[in-house]
Every structure is written in structure tokens, then in C-alpha cells.
């Protein structure tokens with residue numbers, strides 16, 4: 095199995111192309127991060143790993159965004175300057191108590207031991223600050239889609255180490271108090287049906303399946319809804335955990 099750094103050195107730039115071509119597709123995914131803790135104006139929000147800095151445009155005005163992204167390939171388009179691309183994930187290159195909230199979206203599911211990252215995020219968060227962790231849930235339809243269809247047909251394979259009950263104990267062990275933990279169901283949305291396969295093909299670098307095969311796999315494994323305006327909503331879900339540093 096390739097390490098995450100290797101995977102995203104290969105896949106980061108196509109992932110970024112998908113996010114740049116369809117910047118609103120994952121809007122609901124970014125919005126659900128703040129369902130249980132909305133950053134106040136004046137908050138400094140950390141984003142680890144930040145990818146191409148996509149979270150930045152979903153923060154309310156007055157928030158300051160700081161991102162840490164280990165893979166330079168995400169930032170090829172140059173639209174967002176992400177803090178020190180190419181720096182290893184750990185240690186996080188920020189001082190103690192640097193941020194009010196840290197978000198980690200869809201980034202830890204290839205990290206075998208997540209505890210050192212949870213401890214580093216605890217260190218860089220101020221007392222009273224929060225950590226929102228949102229990633230694929232063990233045993234979910236999304237995990238089956240990623241490790242099954244995506245892993246079979248993309249450029250790198252896919253074997254995730256997803257979130258489960260043990261994640262809550264790991265967070266507590268790193269000093270966090272878990273306030274809320276639940277499956278979060280939402281949609282990725284597209285103006286036209288073909289956009290869905292075009293987006294997923296690039297996001298996951300699915301090089302060996304046709305657009306029709308991708309569309310069929312999404313329909314069968316995840317499900318979709320036709321929107322009143324003619325668009326398509328594709329089912330997606332994550333496990334989202336909000337913690338506080340006492």
C-alpha cells in the first residue's frame with residue numbers, strides 16, 4: 095500500500111483540477127463542518143490537511159483562515175497560497191495555542207496512527223478552542239464505494255483507515271473532550287448529470303472506467319436525486335466529530 099504522501103503526490107493535481115472545475119459541488123460538505131460550532135467573526139480557523147485551501151471560501155467574513163498542506167501538488171493552480179506546501183504533515187508548523195478552531199476534512203483516512211496528529215492539533219489550539227474532524231465512517235456506503243469501485247479503477251488503488259468508535263477514544267487520549275459525534279448525510283451537487291462523473295473521475299483519478307461506468311457505480315452504490323432545477327444531487331456521508339480543548 096502506498097503512503098498518503100505518495101498517493102497525493104500522484105493524485106493531488108487532478109483532485110485540485112476537479113475542485114477548481116466544480117468549486118460548489120462539495121458546498122454542503124464544507125457547510126456541515128460548522129453545524130455544531132460556528133466560528134465567530136475574529137476566529138482564526140486552521141485547516142489540516144488543507145488540500146488547495148477550499149475551506150477558505152466557506153468561512154464567514156471576519157474569520158482568518160490558516161492552512162497546512164503537506165503535498166505541493168494540490169496547490170499547482172496557485173489560486174490559494176497554502177501554508178508551507180511540501181512541509182511534512184507532522185509536526186504542524188504552528189506555535190502552541192495558535193488557532194481557535196481546527197478543521198480536518200477527508201484527510202485522516204489513510205493515516206494509520208491518527209493519535210500524533212490529534213495531539214498536534216490539540217497543541218496548536220487555544221484552551222477553550224475546538225477541533226472538527228470529518229472523514230469517512232468505517233462500514234459506510236462511502237467506504238465501500240472508495241475501497242471497492244474507486245480502488246479498482248483509479249490510478250493508485252484505495253484502502254482507507256476510516257473513522258469508528260475507536261476514534262473517539264483516540265481523541266480523548268490526545269486530550270480532547272468529545273462534544274458531538276454523528277454520521278452526517280449530505281449531497282454533492284451538480285448543475286448537469288454528466289458533471290457528476292466528470293468531477294469524480296478527476297477527484298479520485300479514475301483513469302480506467304468510462305463516464306457511464308462511474309455514473310452507474312455512483313447510482314448503485316451511493317444513490318442520487320434529481321433536483322427541481324434539473325441538477326443532480328449525489329449522496330455522500332461522513333462521520334463528523336466536534337471536540338473541545340478544556
Ligand SMILES: C[S@@+](CC[C@H](N)C(=O)[O-])C[C@H]1O[C@@H](n2cnc3c(N)ncnc32)[C@H](O)[C@@H]1O
Pocket residue numbers: 098099102142143144145146148163164165168183198199200201202204205
Ligand atoms: C482527500 S484530500 C482532502 C483535502 C481537503 N481537506 C479537502 O477536503 O478537499 C486528502 C488530504 O490528505 C493529505 N495528506 C497527505 N499526506 C498525508 C498524510 N501523511 N497523512 C494525512 N494526510 C495526508 C493530502 O495532502 C490531502 O490534502
